[in-house]
Amino acid sequence: MHKLYSFLVLFSFWMLLSGKFDAFHLTLGVFSSLLVAFLSADLLFHDRGKSDSRRWRELRRFIAYLPWLGKEIVLSTVHVTYLALHPRMRELIEPQVMRFKTRITSEIGQVVFANSITLTPGTITIQEEGGEFIVHALNRKFADGLPGEMEERLLRVFGDEEQANG
Amino acid sequence: MIDIIVMVLFGIGLFSFFSTTVGILRFPDFYSRMHAAGKGDVFSSVAMLLGLVVYHFHHPSLDGVLVAVKILMISLFIFLASPTATHAIISAGFNSGVVPWSRQKQEEGQQ
Secondary structure, eight states, X not given: OHHHHHHHHHHHHHHHHHOOOSHHHHHHHHHHHHHHHHHHHHHHSOOTTSOHHHHHHHHHHHHHHHHHHXXXXXXXXXXXXXXXXXXXXXXXXXXXXXXXXXXXXXXXXHHHHHHHHHHSTTEEEEEEETTEEEEEESSHHHHHTOSHHHHHHHHHHHSOHHHHHO | OHHHHHHHHHHHHHHHHHHHHHHHXXXXXXXXXXHHHHHHHXXXXXHHHHHHHHHGGXXXXXXXXXXXXXXXXXXXXXXXXXXXXXXXXXXXXXHTTOOOOOHHHHHHHHO
16 A cells, blocks of 8 residues: 555656656656655655554644644744844843653654754754753743643644543 | 735845844854754745745746746755754754853853
């Protein structure tokens, strides 16, 4: 099943990039997508143990998570702009390095969490190792806000069903 | 109308690129400079790319739509790549022992 999915993804990417819809180019696309899907589908769907319904649920919830992330990115740009142009910026910031452990267990969930921390206002991920995050925050308010709301939202996306409901 | 939207998006992008650069120059240490570099970049490049997408609505055609989708793919890539590059740089700095700036240390240094 995962080979079929990789084929569909690769083939739609082929059509998008080539922009030509005649028989010759489409046949070339079908063959090369089949070959790549056959050889390296494991790279695209590398966690084979997951069920299809679980994959779809994660995808749906991840897309639902994106608007919130977009809002946070805009807020963080406004915040950096405000600090950068503030005449007495050094009195406003109080940088600190903090550590915490996350409850997100899946690897892709931790990657998304690390990137989301970097994109939200005032915090930036330095390192992540086995669920333990080292984060640099611009002041105490942002440091206290972690893991907080974002972890809850990501647990709903990538967590197990019982964890998300509990 | 399209032109106005394009200009507004480009204006937003340029302004946040400008403030990002000012931030990189003005923040006190390596880590807080990475805050400016890592965040302003994503929003401003996505705003400018969205401006380019809207610009293609001038002559709606299949080719225009394809180009627009490709530009959206670029912004998706920036979305993924920029935080990752930020991690790589800041983690290299952390591993080589760069000490974060703090106000107390600076005041002690001045006395």
